[in-house]
Amino acid sequence: MRDAFTHYQSFQTTALTVLAIWGGLNLVGGGVLWLRSAGQWHNFGGICAAWGIVNLAIGGIQLITQRNAAAPEVLSTALKGGITNLQLVTGFWISDFATIAIGIVFLLPQIALRSDGLQGTGKGLILQGAFLAIFDVFLLAGINGYVQSLLRLVP
Numbered sequence: 001m002r003d004a005f006t007h008y009q010s011f012q013t014t015a016l017t018v019l020a021i022w023g024g025l026n027l028v029g030g031g032v033l034w035l036r037s038a039g040q041w042h043n044f045g046g047i048c049a050a051w052g053i054v055n056l057a058i059g060g061i062q063l064i065t066q067r068n069a070a071a072p073e074v075l076s077t078a079l080k081g082g083i084t085n086l087q088l089v090t091g092f093w094i095s096d097f098a099t100i101a102i103g104i105v106f107l108l109p110q111i112a113l114r115s116d117g118l119q120g121t122g123k124g125l126i127l128q129g130a131f132l133a134i135f136d137v138f139l140l141a142g143i144n145g146y147v148q149s150l151l152r153l154v155p
Contacts, residue, residue, distance in 0.1 A: 013063065015138070017059070019059035022059075027053055030044075031045065033049075034048075040117065041120060042120065046121075092132070095132070096133035100130060103126035106118045
């Protein structure tokens with residue numbers, strides 16, 4: 001079990017590092033676009049910079065606090081309620097696809113024709129939602145074995 005926990009922590013560190021780097025790149029790149037452009041690119045940059053702050057905060061805070069991760073025995077007890085992998089990721093996917101859906105609404109002709117800025121906002125939301133959906137798929141695949149080993153501990 002400790003080997004699975006160590007592998008999980010290593011995978012988690014890699015995933016959080018990717019999220020923090022994505023956040024940092026979005027913050028810097030989006031910030032530059034937001035400050036130095038107009039219309040679509042201005043709003044696209046603003047969305048990317050805002051999501052960059054969120055992703056950098058999530059990835060960075062988790063990396064810092066990861067040293068105090070719960071032991072496998074505590075986590076297996078938390079899973080006693082029968083939580084499945086699908087349940088673990090459903091909340092993330094709802095958020096990811098809601099972000100994409102809102103972005104698509106901003107690109108609908110009756111809305112997008114009103115403003116270049118709305119088109120940029122929509123495209124930024126689609127990009128961020130798509131990245132997070134893909135990230136969550138890889139995260140689920142990476143932790144699947146560990147979650148399964150925890151569930152074997154549950155009587």
